[in-house]
Amino acid sequence: MNDTGKGTSRRGGIGWSDRPTAKDVAVLAGVSTQTVSRVANDTGNVLPETRQRVLEAMARLGYSPNAAARVLRAGRSSSLALVAHHISRTGEANIIEAVCSTAREHGYDVQLTIAPSGSAADLNQAMTRSRQGAAGLVVLGLETAAVNQLRFPPNLPVVVADSRTLSLPSVGSDQAGGAKLAVEHLLATGASTVHIVAGPENSVQSTQRVAAWRSVLTAAGCPVPPVLHGDWSPASGYQAAQQLADDQQVRAVFAANDEMAAGVLRALHEAGRRVPEDVRVAGFDDVSAPWLWPPVTSVRQDFSTIGELLISLLLDQLDNRPEPGAVPVTQSVVVPAQLIVRGSTMATATDGHW
Amino acid sequence: MNDTGKGTSRRGGIGWSDRPTAKDVAVLAGVSTQTVSRVANDTGNVLPETRQRVLEAMARLGYSPNAAARVLRAGRSSSLALVAHHISRTGEANIIEAVCSTAREHGYDVQLTIAPSGSAADLNQAMTRSRQGAAGLVVLGLETAAVNQLRFPPNLPVVVADSRTLSLPSVGSDQAGGAKLAVEHLLATGASTVHIVAGPENSVQSTQRVAAWRSVLTAAGCPVPPVLHGDWSPASGYQAAQQLADDQQVRAVFAANDEMAAGVLRALHEAGRRVPEDVRVAGFDDVSAPWLWPPVTSVRQDFSTIGELLISLLLDQLDNRPEPGAVPVTQSVVVPAQLIVRGSTMATATDGHW
DNA sequence: CTGAAAGCGCTTACAG
DNA sequence: CTGAAAGCGCTTACAG
Numbered sequence: 001m002n003d004t005g006k007g008t009s010r011r012g013g014i015g016w017s018d019r020p021t022a023k024d025v026a027v028l029a030g031v032s033t034q035t036v037s038r039v040a041n042d043t044g045n046v047l048p049e050t051r052q053r054v055l056e057a058m059a060r061l062g063y064s065p066n067a068a069a070r071v072l073r074a075g076r077s078s079s080l081a082l083v084a085h086h087i088s089r090t091g092e093a094n095i096i097e098a099v100c101s102t103a104r105e106h107g108y109d110v111q112l113t114i115a116p117s118g119s120a121a122d123l124n125q126a127m128t129r130s131r132q133g134a135a136g137l138v139v140l141g142l143e144t145a146a147v148n149q150l151r152f153p154p155n156l157p158v159v160v161a162d163s164r165t166l167s168l169p170s171v172g173s174d175q176a177g178g179a180k181l182a183v184e185h186l187l188a189t190g191a192s193t194v195h196i197v198a199g200p201e202n203s204v205q206s207t208q209r210v211a212a213w214r215s216v217l218t219a220a221g222c223p224v225p226p227v228l229h230g231d232w233s234p235a236s237g238y239q240a241a242q243q244l245a246d247d248q249q250v251r252a253v254f255a256a257n258d259e260m261a262a263g264v265l266r267a268l269h270e271a272g273r274r275v276p277e278d279v280r281v282a283g284f285d286d287v288s289a290p291w292l293w294p295p296v297t298s299v300r301q302d303f304s305t306i307g308e309l310l311i312s313l314l315l316d317q318l319d320n321r322p323e324p325g326a327v328p329v330t331q332s333v334v335v336p337a338q339l340i341v342r343g344s345t346m347a348t349a350t351d352g353h354w
Numbered sequence: 355m356n357d358t359g360k361g362t363s364r365r366g367g368i369g370w371s372d373r374p375t376a377k378d379v380a381v382l383a384g385v386s387t388q389t390v391s392r393v394a395n396d397t398g399n400v401l402p403e404t405r406q407r408v409l410e411a412m413a414r415l416g417y418s419p420n421a422a423a424r425v426l427r428a429g430r431s432s433s434l435a436l437v438a439h440h441i442s443r444t445g446e447a448n449i450i451e452a453v454c455s456t457a458r459e460h461g462y463d464v465q466l467t468i469a470p471s472g473s474a475a476d477l478n479q480a481m482t483r484s485r486q487g488a489a490g491l492v493v494l495g496l497e498t499a500a501v502n503q504l505r506f507p508p509n510l511p512v513v514v515a516d517s518r519t520l521s522l523p524s525v526g527s528d529q530a531g532g533a534k535l536a537v538e539h540l541l542a543t544g545a546s547t548v549h550i551v552a553g554p555e556n557s558v559q560s561t562q563r564v565a566a567w568r569s570v571l572t573a574a575g576c577p578v579p580p581v582l583h584g585d586w587s588p589a590s591g592y593q594a595a596q597q598l599a600d601d602q603q604v605r606a607v608f609a610a611n612d613e614m615a616a617g618v619l620r621a622l623h624e625a626g627r628r629v630p631e632d633v634r635v636a637g638f639d640d641v642s643a644p645w646l647w648p649p650v651t652s653v654r655q656d657f658s659t660i661g662e663l664l665i666s667l668l669l670d671q672l673d674n675r676p677e678p679g680a681v682p683v684t685q686s687v688v689v690p691a692q693l694i695v696r697g698s699t700m701a702t703a704t705d706g707h708w
Numbered sequence: 709c710t711g712a713a714a715g716c717g718c719t720t721a722c723a724g
Numbered sequence: 725c726t727g728a729a730a731g732c733g734c735t736t737a738c739a740g
Contacts, residue, residue, distance in 0.1 A: 032711045067486030068425040069733035088447035100468045112466035114454045132421030234645040262645035291588040291616035293647045423717035
């Protein structure tokens with residue numbers, strides 16, 4: 001940049017030199033810095049009249065406490081860190097919003113750090129950055145990361161959004177149960193088997209959904225078609241489904257999320273296959289499913305409950321801080337999923353040819 | 355630590371007492387704390403052999419610098435604060451991801467604080483919380499907040515994602531230009547006028563799109579139908595469009611975002627009106643538009659460019675830190691929008707009756 | 709109810 | 725190339 005000589009202000013910065021401090025307020029109000037602190041934190045007893053004077057001084061100077069100093073000295077904070085990646089995927093966005101609003105109800109801020117990918121390396125880096133000044137940590141999007149490669153910050157309460165049973169507190173949807181509902185429903189509409197458009201091969205969530213799909217088919221004595229893999233995006237669902245659309249044998253497709261279901265629908269429409277008359281389609285997440293055409297049967301994940309439980313498990317750890325060295329209490333909560341049936345799987349009167 | 359008497363550790367916390375400090379590393383490596391600092395920051399000259407010893411000590415102790423102390427002392431940080439609300443709306447999620455990845459390329463972390471709503475009060479609170487320890491601030495979602503009620507943190511470089519020309523640096527899409535393209539295109543398909551499903555009445559973005567719609571219609575001598583308002587959600591688009599769907603006079607609908615367009619399509623489909631044969635439909639954002647049925651013509655916002663420019667304008671301020679008291683340089687950038695034409699507005703061979 | 713002193717963990721000049 | 729001292733702004737015991 002323009003360092004004429006050495007340029008010490010390369011990165012700008014918060015510049016403490018130009019912000020009012022507790023001392024400035026104290027001088028103006030004619031009290032000590034720690035009376036300022038008492039007023040700022042609403043702690044201890046302060047004479048109403050003194051408090052008033054301090055508040056006025058704060059307002060006049062535009063004072064707000066330096067959080068770095070506060071955290072450094074107090075050794076705790078009222079903010080929680082949240083690590084995620086790919087936030088525009090609707091499922092995660094919903095959990096994030098639920099986590100934030102629940103945390104807020106309990107008096108905590110949430111600072112979200114977005115990792116560039118779901119790899120263990122990127123998540124580790126994000127956790128390291130985010131732990132700073134946080135009282136606890138929520139991690140989303142472990143699907144593709146090998147859990148044993150993750151290095152959770154030591155001495156920091158952690159909870160993860162994950163549907164597996166792990167060695168740390170976790171909350172997740174019942175992926176297998178939800179997928180089972182969808183596949184059984186598709187079979188019940190008369191299909192002789194169900195094709196699947198799954199998520200990435202390395203995704204744990206996808207793997208769980210695929211396993212449930214396979215076991216339902218096997219239990220019902222149905223042939224098990226090859227697994228098609230997408231990357232959760234509509235485009236990938238579209239691409240995968242183009243192979244299915246031209247095959248008249250294909251009568252039912254289970255997309256592992258709603259977004260890929262949108263792509264599947266487009267491929268079927270373009271191939272001239274009618275939904276649900278010719279092909280039944282189901283999705284997973286139930287976020288965009290009601291707004292596709294035809295409206296799509298989907299497995300509803302209870303994102304708000306997941307968000308609430310995540311915070312709840314985290315606050316449990318904060319409130320009952322274990323003795324250093326104590327064995328951490330692990331708790332894995334599985335939240336049931338629910339099937340919402342819509343037009344994409346509803347047999348109509350003209351369905352006689354099935 | 356664990357005072358058995360009063361239980362001071364109500365909120366847990368980062369517990370500095372149980373984390374290794376630079377001093378611990380220094381003792382183990384047999385150097386001073388500031389050699390540790392030099393190694394941690396990759397600054398100054400350190401004998402390779404000394405560096406190695408320090409790195410080993412760090413690794414053994416699992417040391418990572420205390421960010422609060424670092425920010426407090428150095429008076430600057432390498433993280434940027436981002437304030438937003440309603441992140442699951444696809445447009446904002448896209449900007450957020452672009453901001454994060456661009457910031458990362460420039461060596462900055464991003465800490466996202468999510469405000470419960472877009473009100474001035476909530477945004478102000480989020481800005482106050484987020485400014486702590488950040489070198490700069492990016493604010494999204496001012497649409498409904500009166501800008502003059504916002505209190506931006508003093509002495510902190512700020513940039514906002516907004517399509518207006520404001521008194522502070524801003525970047526936004528050309529809302530009017532984009533809407534103009536869409537409405538003119540709809541008229542060009544033969545419709546005698548264009549109906550609109552707008553966003554909330556207090557949304558600036560929606561107001562800009564509505565104004566452009568109105569002026570195109572007026573310029574073309576078309577009747578101006580009443581404005582229907584949604585809240586950006588598919589459900590609200592669905593509800594608004596139910597009034598339009600039964601009216602055979604309605605031949606073209608402009609939805610102020612893709613999500614409401616999805617609801618509009620559903621209402622039209624349910625009413626048995628064919629798209630595009632009976633009714634043309636266009637959306638805005640071009641995020642989900644390609645995956646609706648039929649694929650929807652939409653105004654594409656260049657979210658990645660917006661994200662890049664936001665960071666760019668912020669870094670300009672950081673690099674050329676004005677003298678205290680200097681008049682801040684204001685720059686408002688408008689990013690052009692583009693119309694992507696798809697099936698929902700394409701006249702087909704069977705369209706003779708128009 | 710209020711204040712003087714100490715220190716959280718780090719980095720910044722300043723010496724050597 | 726390395727270290728001893730000072731201090732960022734705040735809060736925590738401890739006195740009064």
